[in-house]
Amino acid sequence: MLDSGTFSCRLLEGICPPLDHSQKRTAVLSDRKAFYTLHLRWFVAMVVATVVAISWYAVASYGRDRWPGGSSLVGLTYGVLAAAIIVFECLLVVRKTSLFRTSRWLGSAQFWMKAHIWLGLLAVPLVIMHSGFDWGGWLSSLVAGVFALVTASGIYGLYMQNIIPRRLLELVPDETIHSQIDDVAQQLAADARRLVGLRVENAAFNDRAEKHLRRGATRTVVSGAPRQVGTIVERSPRPNRELPQEIVAPAVLQNALVQDIEPFLLTGRSPLRRLDTSQRCSWYFEELRRRIDTAEIQVVVSSLEQFCERRRQMNLQQSLHFWLHGWLSIHLPLAMALVILLVGHIWFALRYS
Structure with a gap:
């Protein structure tokens, strides 16, 4: 997956990057x-x-x-x-x-x-x-x-x-290479599936997760020059190493992923406009945390919220890119x-x- 450090937006092609x-x-x-x-x-x-x-x-x-x-x-x-x-x-x-x-x-x-x-x-x-x-x-x-x-x-x-x-x-x-936005979105959706899917006791759900992972693995990732300004987003935890394996994601989190989070990560559009803005996204995940008591699962919820925020920024980048070009x-x-x-x-x- 592309690192969240961000990539430069070149104003003009052919101009060399600054050395100092x-x-x-x-x-x-x-x-x-x-x-x-x-x-x-x-x-x-x-x-x-x-x-x-x-x-x-x-x-x-x-x-x-x-x-x-x-x-x-x-x-x-x-x-x-x-x-x-x-x-x-x-x-x-x-x-x-x-x-x-x-x-x-x-x-x-x-x-x-x-x-x-x-x-x-x-x-x-x-x-x-x-x-x-x-x-x-x-x-x-x-x-x-x-x-x-x-x-x-x-x-x-x-x-x-x-x-x-x-x-x-x-x-x-969290600006990324514009031509790679769709690839990054699929990687975010695959990571979201992995975070939740490894804890879901549902064969069909896990099969769909594997399809997303295989499709994301065939994509070509283009590296870019990291931008030296902006914020650095904390890396999401790796489910197979850093999160407790005995925790099973509750049904409310599974439903939230399938109905709202994954469609938003893949398309940039929320079915009921629940994740379209930063404020609505914050309200959505606050409500989701109130319905989950397990502290370990709330770590997953925070990672999903971070994914949605990155997707929202990619939507904004696409809009600004349109006005720029x-x-x-x-x-x-x-x-x-x-x-x-x-x-x-x-x-x-x-x-x-």
């Missing part, structure tokens, strides 16, 4: 406390480029009745630069593929993400000045609208990547649509120029 405490802040992309260390040069470069671009546009506009559009020298230049930036932004998807992910000559993933953020922001004033503050026909308006949606979804994603990892650290001290399901298709529309926009512009 002095390097921890610079190893991630989004950190408000180390903003200047991480992004100062990019921020200054973006501001300078924007000021230069606006200055040239203002000079080119002097003495004209209308703002320079895409057919002017300044507008055409900004259009070409914006198109090049959009293509570069989309190349990040290629950079993250298995073919190029480990190619060091392309630069680090952190460098690409910084360029993705700041060049994407730089493209906004370039596109606006390229249009001459007039979106033109339906195709130009569609390109501008999709570009605005791509930019907005990217800013939203950056915001999510700043707040969600902190929420994970605070609310999910779900925006990509909107951002990426819009970015691909933008490239296609951009090709059409360029083709029509060259054809009718």
